[in-house]
Structures are given as structure tokens and as C-alpha cells.
Amino acid sequence: MSGQDHQNQDDSTLEFAALLCSRLCHDLLSPVGAFSNGLELMASETDPDMQARCLDLLNESARTSTNKLKFFRLAFGAAGGYGDELPVEEARQAIEGMFAAAGRVSVNWMPGADMLNKRAVKILLNLALIAGDALVRGGQLDIGAETGSNGIELAVRAQGQKIMLDGGLRAALDGSLSADDLSARNAAAWMARRLVVQAGGQIMLSPEGEAALVFGAFLPR
Template sequence: MTNPTDSIEFASLLCSRLCHDLLSPVGALNNGLELMADETDPEMRQRCLDLLADSAKTSANKLKFFRLAFGSAGGFGDTVPTHEARVAIEGMFAASGRVKVGWMIEEDMLDKLPVKVLLNLALIAGDALVRGGQLDIGAERRPGVTEIVVRAEGPKLVLDPDLRAALAGTLPPEGLASRTSAAWMVRTLVTSTGGEIALSPAGEPMLLFGASIPDAQ
């Protein structure tokens, strides 16, 4: 990316990322419809219907997650019910069945910005669990600040070095691409409030993200 502060150029990268993530389930919907059009065997038609149902559910789960993680979360006020975030995260990883989500948040509501950061960190950590594993998510409101912790542990953890650099603030502008746009956004959102992002060192058996976000003034 030539200018990471160009909102239009950055938006195009983020849109590319979202379209890439939606391509698979939407493509499966199209394939299922094509099979249905030519299939006459009742058993095979039922399999096609099952495929369509699974693909539709996956698409809906992704869209619900993206709405909270990347959108303005319209329909909510200044705060978002944490139950909505939990449902979005669990739905995002439900299709594979390989990632078990541990929810460690007692708060009923969180401000929109911490929810956005929490969702994006959970997505990055969950994607790093290439063979599945445990994804634990915690958040707590303290006087003047919201603290977030996301921990991923599994048989194989792979975090793209560019994603790590984007979160750490060391990614050069020319390294910003669609795959790193969400991590760069998280870093920018947190630091713009005077907050901090923390990451566990590379090579550790467990991936740990932390974020400290001051309350809006």
C-alpha cells in the first residue's frame, strides 16, 4: 500500500479481505444450486440441500461477525452486549469444529471499540490455530480502561510474520495488504486512543494477545 493513511485505499484492502473470506461459502451455495438443477435422485437432492444449508449458515455467521468486527455495529448504542460478540466468535469457528472457544468475560456490555478489537484479535488468533485448539477470550472493565486478553493454544500455531509486524507497529507501509489490513486497523484503533497492544514472543508454544484501551473521553 502506498499510503496507509488514505482511507479509501485502506477501505479497498479491507473489502478485498472480506470478499476473500466470503468467497468459499458463497461459492459453495452456487455449486449446490447448480447440482440441484441437474439432480433427480432424492438422496442426492437431499445432500445438495444439506450443502446449501451449511453454506448459508456459514455465510450468515461470517456476515454477522464482519458487521461487528469491521462495521459500525448499527442497531446498538455506544455499547454492545458481550453476548453478541460471543455468538459472533463461536459462529465464525463453528464450521470447522476444530477450535474450542473459552469465554472468560463476565461483563454484560462493552464499548464498541473494545468489542471491535476483541473480535479482530480473536479472529487472528483463531486463524493461527491451523490444526485447531483452544481459543480463550477475556475482557474486563477497570476504572478508565478496558483490558482484553486473547490466548490461542494448539498442536500447531502459525502467525504470519506480517500480521505480527502489523500488530506490533513495525510493518512498513509497503507491507500493508489485504491479509494484514485487519491487524493494522486494530493497532491503529488502539494506539489512537492512547492504548497499547502486547504480543507474546514468536516461537512460544502459546499465542497471547493483550490490549489496553482507555475509555473514550
């Protein structure tokens, strides 16, 4: 690889990192902002009932921020120490904290593998994030992961009154997204596909217009 190719690759990596950081900051802005507002109200309020409501707001904002950070750490960071695998329970807790804790989306975890490699965990969490965000009026996420002699199978199914999957997200997942169209909104979907492809696997999406949104991924051994 020439020096220019190395430079282009470095630039692309930095650009992707910047887009991903923008997405994470956007998702954290709301709960952190609510926490800041709660502190301001707490400082100016003298009514005990209002102070109690401010404390509730602070607790909720802190819990939401913590849940999001735990999820992002597993989905995008180098979480779980130096081992090759993570307990599936960690992924389940992260997804439930991200969605079920808010009450808008329920999570149904289907029995399967007890341990998954870190790549599979990242893919599963990113697919769950995309599917959960597509449930604009709430709904249910069905999530499963199984390991077999041939490899790892991951499945995420979203059902709700209104499902909206942005065209850029679909393109990022099916591999038709151009480099110029990569954005903060679809960076996680692009990363999920790259992780699958780099492992020699396949990623599947349900057709547009289906009653449920279904993602699947297979990672060979």
C-alpha cells in the same frame, strides 16, 4: 493541513478500505461459491439421496455465510445502532459463529464485562480473528474482557497443535509494519492496532516460539 496532505490522507483511506474489502470478499468466496455449486447440483440431480445431500450443502453454506457476515458487521462495520456500547454476548455469539460452528476451533469465553464500547468490541473481534486463523490445525481460543476503574482489558489466547502467525500480521500488530507492506492479509491487524493507539492504549503480543499465542490490549478510560 495542506490540500496535498488531505489528498494523501484520502488516498490512504481509500487504499485501506480496498484492502479490507479484498479480505472480506476472499473470506466469503468459499461459502458463497459452495452455495452456488449446491444450487447447480440440485438443479441437475433427480436421485432423492443426492438431493438431500445438496440441501445439506446449501444449508451449511448459508449458515457459514451468515455467520461470517454477522462477524464482519461487528468487527468492521457500524453495527449495533447508535449506542456507545454493545452487549458482550453479541461479540461472543459472533466469535463462536465464526469459529466454533465449524467444529475446527473451540471457544472458551471467560467471565468478565457485560457491556463493552464499540471500539473494544472491534478490537476484540479482530484479535480473535487473527488468533483463530493462526490455528491452522484447529485448537482452542480463550477470550476474556474486563472493565475496571482504569480502563478495559482484552485478552485472546490461542492453543493448538500448530500455530502460525504470519510475520506481516505480527508486524502490523506491534507497529513495525511499513505502509508499503500493508496488504489485504494484514489489514485487519493494522486496524486493530490503530484502534488501540487512537484510544491511547497498548497492545501486547506473546514472543515468537511460545507454545500459545497470546494477544492483549488495554484501553484507558
